[in-house]
């Protein structure tokens with residue numbers, strides 16, 4: 001298990017079990033736990049490990065042992081494979097650079113078949129398109145054409161009929177946590193419970209309020225978004241399950257059809273566009289990923305005077321002159337999940353008040369990945385590249401600093417939602433007393 005760490009609705013696990021049953025052999029699941037991962041803190045690791053603890057127990061009920069191997073696949077998986085002698089390895093799909101490297105390291109050493117299954121996207125990433133798509137408009141028709149083939153119910157795994165003689169590994173949380181080399185100052189959050197069961201409960205709660213999604217999803221003072229991105233990021237819930245639940249709700253109550261369509265657009269088209277982007281664009285977290293029109297316009301405005309130029313510490317401490325931006329930063333730092341609409345404003349202002357687009361990318365990626373529970377995800381790299389470099393967007397009227405990259409300002413936000421209420425909800429006094 002790599003990106004998709006759940007028992008239910010997991011096409012990679014289903015494929016592995018089908019192969020194991022055909023070969024009449026035991027099925028073992030392993031996860032490689034690295035002590036540091038792209039600057040993740042205890043906030044993200046804690047959420048991930050508690051999800052894995054539940055998974056280990058759950059898979060045990062299906063006679064499928066679960067092992068956490070400390071180290072990268074090269075360090076930990078290869079020796080384990082040499083010791084166990086499996087006839088087949090199955091893994092899931094992940095478009096990040098680091099994971100591609102890990103995969104290649106394993107592939108080079110394996111003398112046995114190695115299958116990869118995309119258990120994250122409704123339409124497998126390499127099947128829907130073999131190139132970097134220009135925008136949602138170019139990917140959408142390809143996805144929609146394939147949905148009747150792929151958006152169908154998912155079977156459950158069965159209790160595995162062939163058991164291993166090897167003792168089941170204990171999930172030793174204290175010793176796994178002790179191995180981590182992570183920043184412990186970014187606190188874990190309690191508003192969201194980790195694990196597959198909690199993710200399903202959260203999905204159920206969201207479906208009950210699905211009706212407000214189309215109208216209110218862009219209002220950060222209302223809880224209209226699903227809140228599910230951490231569950232998807234850590235592979236604890238299948239996006240396909242969420243899509244099926246929304247579709248079933250709309251079939252039962254046609255008044256939900258607009259909200260269902262709007263949710264599926266984000267959940268499937270936008271999310272799978274982000275996977276397409278990171279898979280085909282190795283420089284996804286840098287200005288190298290920008291289209292030539294965006295690079296040219298940002299270059300032409302490189303020396304424009306900026307009203308403010310802030311360094312990393314000022315951004316990090318939510319100490320800019322802009323109360324709306326500071327509120328968004330505080331929402332992220334304290335809750336681990338900034339509202340989706342504010343994420344766009346947040347990243348665009350980093351471009352506006354930083355010395356260069358390159359510095360803006362570095363600062364936005366670093367802050368996003370440090371604090372967001374769903375950080376270091378293709379969606380984050382695509383969202384930041386959209387905000388700062390017009391990726392998946394088009395040119396807009398020209399402005400200072402931004403050139404023709406789409407601009408956003410606080411007045412525009414105030415026309416859409418009650419910015420004062422948002423600032424008040426995330427003011428230092430509301431948050432810290």
Ligand code: FAD
Pocket residue numbers: 217224225226227228229230232233266267268270271272274338339340341343344347368372374375376377379380381382383384386387
């Ligand atoms: P909902 O509105 O309930 O949407 C359901 C699901 O659809 C989400 O969980 C997500 O998987 C997908 N989705 C929604 N909006 C987008 C989008 N714009 N692009 C791609 N997929 C989308 N998302 C992350 O998962 N991790 C990040 O680190 C991240 N960073 C972002 C940074 C910036 C600057 C921007 C503009 C966007 C970022 N996003 C990120 C995308 C989006 O804002 C979040 O996915 C969304 O707000 C998560 O909340 P939710 O699950 O309640 O969303």
Ligand code: FO1
Pocket residue numbers: 002003032033034035037040044045048094096233234373374375376377378
């Ligand atoms: N993936 C792993 O395979 N091993 C890890 O130890 C690991 C740690 C980790 C910590 C925080 C975090 O946000 C992600 C982490 N990931 C890890 C990867 C992650 O679960 C996703 O697969 C990627 O971030 C892409 O979505």
